[in-house]
Amino acid sequence: MSLRHALLGLLSDRPASGYDLLKLFDTSLANVWPATQSQIYTELTKLADDGLLSVSNEGSRGRKEYSLTDEGLAELRHWLTETKPKQSVRSEILLRVFFLSVLTPEQRRGYLDNLAAISAEQYDALRRLYDSMDWDEGNLSVQGKIALEYGLRFVTMRREWAEWAAEQINQG
Amino acid sequence: MSLRHALLGLLSDRPASGYDLLKLFDTSLANVWPATQSQIYTELTKLADDGLLSVSNEGSRGRKEYSLTDEGLAELRHWLTETKPKQSVRSEILLRVFFLSVLTPEQRRGYLDNLAAISAEQYDALRRLYDSMDWDEGNLSVQGKIALEYGLRFVTMRREWAEWAAEQINQG
DNA sequence: GTAAACATGTAACAGGTTACATGATTGT
DNA sequence: ACAATCATGTAACCTGTTACATGTTTAC
Numbered sequence: 375m376s377l378r379h380a381l382l383g384l385l386s387d388r389p390a391s392g393y394d395l396l397k398l399f400d401t402s403l404a405n406v407w408p409a410t411q412s413q414i415y416t417e418l419t420k421l422a423d424d425g426l427l428s429v430s431n432e433g434s435r436g437r438k439e440y441s442l443t444d445e446g447l448a449e450l451r452h453w454l455t456e457t458k459p460k461q462s463v464r465s466e467i468l469l470r471v472f473f474l475s476v477l478t479p480e481q482r483r484g485y486l487d488n489l490a491a492i493s494a495e496q497y498d499a500l501r502r503l504y505d506s507m508d509w510d511e512g513n514l515s516v517q518g519k520i521a522l523e524y525g526l527r528f529v530t531m532r533r534e535w536a537e538w539a540a541e542q543i544n545q546g
Numbered sequence: 547m548s549l550r551h552a553l554l555g556l557l558s559d560r561p562a563s564g565y566d567l568l569k570l571f572d573t574s575l576a577n578v579w580p581a582t583q584s585q586i587y588t589e590l591t592k593l594a595d596d597g598l599l600s601v602s603n604e605g606s607r608g609r610k611e612y613s614l615t616d617e618g619l620a621e622l623r624h625w626l627t628e629t630k631p632k633q634s635v636r637s638e639i640l641l642r643v644f645f646l647s648v649l650t651p652e653q654r655r656g657y658l659d660n661l662a663a664i665s666a667e668q669y670d671a672l673r674r675l676y677d678s679m680d681w682d683e684g685n686l687s688v689q690g691k692i693a694l695e696y697g698l699r700f701v702t703m704r705r706e707w708a709e710w711a712a713e714q715i716n717q718g
Numbered sequence: 719g720t721a722a723a724c725a726t727g728t729a730a731c732a733g734g735t736t737a738c739a740t741g742a743t744t745g746t
Numbered sequence: 747a748c749a750a751t752c753a754t755g756t757a758a759c760c761t762g763t764t765a766c767a768t769g770t771t772t773a774c
Binding site (some may be wrong): 376379380383386387402403404405406407408447450451454455459460461462463464465466467468469470471472473474475476477481485516517518519520521523524527528531532534535538539542543 | 548551552555558559574575576577578579580619622623626627631632633634635636637638639640641642643644645646647648649653657688689690691692693695696699700703704706707710711714715
């Protein structure tokens with residue numbers, strides 16, 4: 375049920391509409407907790423029904439601005455402090471590694487080389503994002519920086535691992 | 547649809563029953579692509595219907611042993627070489643980082659310290675698994691080793707990052 | 719006027735989880 | 747005899763994705 379909490383979290387910074395939130399998901403949370411337009415609108419309605427959000431303003435074009443209620447903030451805090459994050463484990467990339475033996479040595483090597491290359495590209499993309507960020511807007515800034523650093527370290531680790539694995543498999 | 551391919555992959559090594567596969571998921575693939583008993587049995591039936599598997603043997607207690615068909619092997623190879631793995635991005639751990647600002651400095655610090663501690667424990671657990679493994683059984687051995695190395699590097703990276711992040715947040 | 723952006727909502731489907739339900743065989 | 751393990755199957759529910767559907771406002 376983390377989508378709920380992602381919405382509560384974003385609204386803890388400032389009130390926003392479904393449309394605003396959609397864009398926040400597509401930018402700041404895209405690589406952490408993606409969500410679709412459909413999901414966001416459905417969940418906002420439920421959250422308001424449950425009293426965790428309130429419609430604080432209605433604008434033109436049917437725009438509804440949601441605000442976090444006291445109950446919503448309490449729920450957000452409860453989630454952060456009293457529940458354990460479950461680490462999602464599923465990795466299709468790693469799953470494939472298990473079955474590389476059905477391929478030729480060249481194909482195996484190709485898979486890992488490609489993985490290293492992709493990781494290197496992702497590093498560059500994150501690096502560019504890092505450099506282009508305006509590191510001074512709202513509460514999400516410090517945390518955004520920390521999350522980006524995680525991404526940079528992660529793709530670096532994966533590139534190095536893929537390079538190492540390509541060597542290992544070459545010997546086999 | 548990776549569960550399909552995980553099953554095909556495991557059966558590329560040797561024929562097995564649903565029950566056998568369930569245990570393979572709970573051991574070798576537990577940290578890569580978990581699956582429930584319910585899911586496995588349902589999918590095996592579908593795969594046999596689709597001709598990618600065949601029931602190669604029926605044993606006592608209703609045991610059905612499945613084998614990969616030529617078509618199944620072709621599908622596995624196709625998946626490995628012609629389709630792109632989609633990297634699952636969702637990370638509840640990272641999502642929480644974004645919203646730490648609603649907590650007190652002590653609570654924030656506690657979250658990251660705990661994350662570092664958990665990562666260190668996971669390192670030890672993987673290390674023990676690594677040391678206890680019999681590195682000489684079947685085709686999955688080399689790949690299993692490579693996957694474990696990934697796990698070791700990943701939790702190390704996460705511990706170091708959490709330690710670094712705790713410092714960053716302390717300054718803010 | 720018309721295209722782009724704003725803005726919301728719903729329906730069908732796919733994948734995964736939990737729980738229920740049943741029965742056979744082996745080891746002590 | 748009894749418990750543990752082997753062995754399979756189904757139903758209800760939850761989450762997430764894709765596609766459909768509609769209408770308004772702004773900028774050129």
